[in-house]
Each structure stands twice: as C-alpha cells, then as structure tokens.
Amino acid sequence: MQISTKFTIAIHILAATEYFGKDMKVTSDLLSASIGANPVIIRGLMSDMKKAGLIETKRGPGGITITKPLDQITFYDVYEAVEKNKDELFHFHEAPNPNCPVGHNIHAALDDRLEKAQKHFEEDLKNYKVSDVAKDIHKLIKKEEAS
Amino acid sequence: MQISTKFTIAIHILAATEYFGKDMKVTSDLLSASIGANPVIIRGLMSDMKKAGLIETKRGPGGITITKPLDQITFYDVYEAVEKNKDELFHFHEAPNPNCPVGHNIHAALDDRLEKAQKHFEEDLKNYKVSDVAKDIHKLIKKEEAS
DNA sequence: TGCGATTGTTATTCATATTATTACATCAAA
DNA sequence: TTTGATGTAATAATATGAATAACAATCGCA
Numbered sequence: 469m470q471i472s473t474k475f476t477i478a479i480h481i482l483a484a485t486e487y488f489g490k491d492m493k494v495t496s497d498l499l500s501a502s503i504g505a506n507p508v509i510i511r512g513l514m515s516d517m518k519k520a521g522l523i524e525t526k527r528g529p530g531g532i533t534i535t536k537p538l539d540q541i542t543f544y545d546v547y548e549a550v551e552k553n554k555d556e557l558f559h560f561h562e563a564p565n566p567n568c569p570v571g572h573n574i575h576a577a578l579d580d581r582l583e584k585a586q587k588h589f590e591e592d593l594k595n596y597k598v599s600d601v602a603k604d605i606h607k608l609i610k611k612e613e614a615s
Numbered sequence: 616m617q618i619s620t621k622f623t624i625a626i627h628i629l630a631a632t633e634y635f636g637k638d639m640k641v642t643s644d645l646l647s648a649s650i651g652a653n654p655v656i657i658r659g660l661m662s663d664m665k666k667a668g669l670i671e672t673k674r675g676p677g678g679i680t681i682t683k684p685l686d687q688i689t690f691y692d693v694y695e696a697v698e699k700n701k702d703e704l705f706h707f708h709e710a711p712n713p714n715c716p717v718g719h720n721i722h723a724a725l726d727d728r729l730e731k732a733q734k735h736f737e738e739d740l741k742n743y744k745v746s747d748v749a750k751d752i753h754k755l756i757k758k759e760e761a762s
Numbered sequence: 763t764g765c766g767a768t769t770g771t772t773a774t775t776c777a778t779a780t781t782a783t784t785a786c787a788t789c790a791a792a
Numbered sequence: 793t794t795t796g797a798t799g800t801a802a803t804a805a806t807a808t809g810a811a812t813a814a815c816a817a818t819c820g821c822a
Contacts, residue, residue, distance in 0.1 A: 470706040470808095472780065477708050479725065484717040495797065502718045504710035506782050511798060528790030530797035543732070552779090559617040559809095561624050563651035569756045570631040571649045577751035578626065581743050585690070585736075592735045596728050604724035609716045617779095619809065642768065653811050658769060675819025677768040699808095 520549035667696035685746035
C-alpha cells in the first residue's frame with residue numbers, strides 16, 4: 469500500500485532540471501544517474517509530464533525544458549500527471565455477496581465517504597509547490613558548499 | 616497505487632457484525648460469505664482489529680464482539696489497525712545518487728512535505744465514523760424491504 | 763475428559779503491479 | 793546523413809496482494 473516511486477521520481481526530475489538546466493543539457497541519462505532509476509522509467513515520466521503540459525521535450529538535441537514556473541506546479545499536478553489508478557485511491561473488494569443485505573449495500577454506504585476522503589487528499593496535494601522543494605535544495609547545497 | 620482491500624473489508628466486517636450480531640453468531644465463515652473474500656483473510660483482519668482493541672474474538676464458541684460503540688471507531692482506527700506500510704504512504708525511490716547535489720538533498724527537501732500530506736490524510740480519516748456507515752446500511756435495507 | 767467448532771498462524775501458490783532492461787523506431791539539428 | 797536524443801513496445805525480474813491448504817491452539821459443552 470504505497471504511492472509508487474513515480475511520484476517522487478517525477479518531482480526529482482523537475483527539481484534536477486531546474487538545478488542543472490541553466491548549465492547543461494538535461495537528458496534522461498543524466499537524470500537517470502541523479503535519480504538512480506532506469507532511463508526508460510525517466511522517459512516514461514517525461515512523456516507523462518509532457519502530456520500534462522508541465523515540461524517540453526525534444527528529440528535529437530534532447531533535453532527537458534520546464535514550461536511553467538515551478539511555483540505554478542503543485543504536487544497534485546505531478547501526482548495527476550504520473551500516477552496510475554489515482555481515480556480510485558481506495559480499493560474495494562471485488563465481490564461482496566449480493567444476496568447478503570450488508571454485502572449488497574456496503575458499496576452505497578461507503579463510496580461517498582471514500583470519495584470525499586480521496587478528494588480531500590488531492591486538494592491537500594495542491595498546497596505544496598515544487599518550487600519550494602527546489603528552493604530548499606538550493607539552500608541545502610549552499611550550506612554544504614559553505615562548510 | 617491503491618490502498619489495499621483490507622481497509623474496505625475491515626469496515627465491512629464491522630458493519631456486518633453490527634448488523635448480524637444481535638441475531639446470530641458472527642464467524643469468519645459467515646463474514647467470508649458476505650464479503651466474498653477468503654476466511655483466512657478475514658481471520659487475519661479480525662486478529663489485527665483485536666490487537667487494536669476494536670473487537671473481541673473467541674475460539675471455540677467463536678464469533679466477534681465489537682468492544683467499542685461504533686460511533687467511537689473512525690476510519691482512521693480501522694486504517695491504522697489493518698493497513699501495512701501505512702507509515703510511509705509515499706514511496707521514495709531507493710537510491711538517489713549521493714554524489715549528485717540534487718540526489719543527495721532531495722530526501723531532506725521532500726520528506727517534511729510528504730509527511731505533512733500523509734498526516735493530513737490520516738487526520739481526515741478520523742472524520743468518518745463507522746457508525747455512519749452502519750446507519751446507512753440499515754436505512755438502505757429498510758428501504759428495500761419497504762418496496 | 764474428550765469432542766466439535768472456531769480462531770490463530772504458517773507455508774505455498776497464484777495473480778497482479780511495479781520496476782528494470784533490451785531493443786529499436788522516430789525525430790531534430792548540425 | 794550522421795549523431796544523439798526521445799518514444800515506445802516487449803520482456804524479464806521483483807515485490808506485493810490475495811487465495812488456499814493445512815494444522816495447532818483454544819474454548820465451551822456434553
């Protein structure tokens with residue numbers, strides 16, 4: 469029961485692109501090295517985020533460009549872009565017995581509440597900006613360099 | 616990426632026990648039939664909920680007894696009792712590169728925010744009471760019987 | 763005391779989802 | 793047209809979830 473690594477990897481992609489993008493070309497191979505995940509996974513996430521309008525990619529010359537300022541990208545944007553099965557955070561058991569009065573009605577009694585909880589979770593994700601993560605990384609790196 | 620069926624099954628167990636408990640002995644086999652899941656799974660969840668103090672069980676004579684009034688059991692109590700890996704809702708990729716400044720600091724920059732989002736999710740689950748589900752089931756069954 | 767019923771628990775298998783890997787087509791720019 | 797990157801499919805490896813079988817442990821009752 470965990471949200472897949474795709475989510476944290478995608479945020480890592482954005483943060484690393486912001487950090488390295490000024491100085492060098494950011495490719496799936498470079499990101500793969502920073503993240504420690506397979507380049508194909510990175511490319512898949514790049515593709516997902518491209519479809520969601522968060523980044524631009526180019527073949528050949530390669531490299532990622534972030535299309536929106538990071539302070540306009542929330543955790544929810546990333547979550548929505550890359551996570552599968554996000555439509556149903558809760559997983560209902562398949563076959564409650566239709567001949568049992570409880571089994572027959574459990575769905576109706578539960579679904580609204582689960583949807584509400586899921587909605588609240590998603591809304592909360594909108595409160596975290598990727599730019600804040602990027603800022604913290606800059607700070608942490610500066611602190612390291614100073615010491 | 617889904618919360619396992621354990622959670623909804625556990626709520627089903629409580630609701631069915633409340634509904635049937637007055638009239639008959641509620642065993643893992645009975646629940647298994649209502650829920651459509653294997654009795655061993657049910658027993659495992661019974662055991663988890665027993666440890667969490669939500670129900671009492673007995674061998675031999677068998678049957679579940681709910682030890683707390685249902686309006687004192689929230690979705691969070693159930694979630695906490697049965698869900699594995701609930702300590703880390705978000706799944707970090709294992710091996711960010713320690714030699715990369717971003718890979719090296721991504722954890723520190725992200726963990727607090729992920730913990731906060733997780734905490735909010737858990738807090739929200741405390742707003743839903745199992746008794747409300749049970750009440751709705753009673754209502755729905757009565758409506759069916761009337762028609 | 764011994765029997766039947768039920769929970770408690772382990773081990774095994776099966777199914778599904780996640781991640782890694784290989785391979786190669788596609789495309790953009792020099 | 794060559795080079796270097798993305799895009800994507802197919803496959804394998806791994807992890808997790810769930811089903812199942814088997815049996816020990818326990819309780820109540822005759």
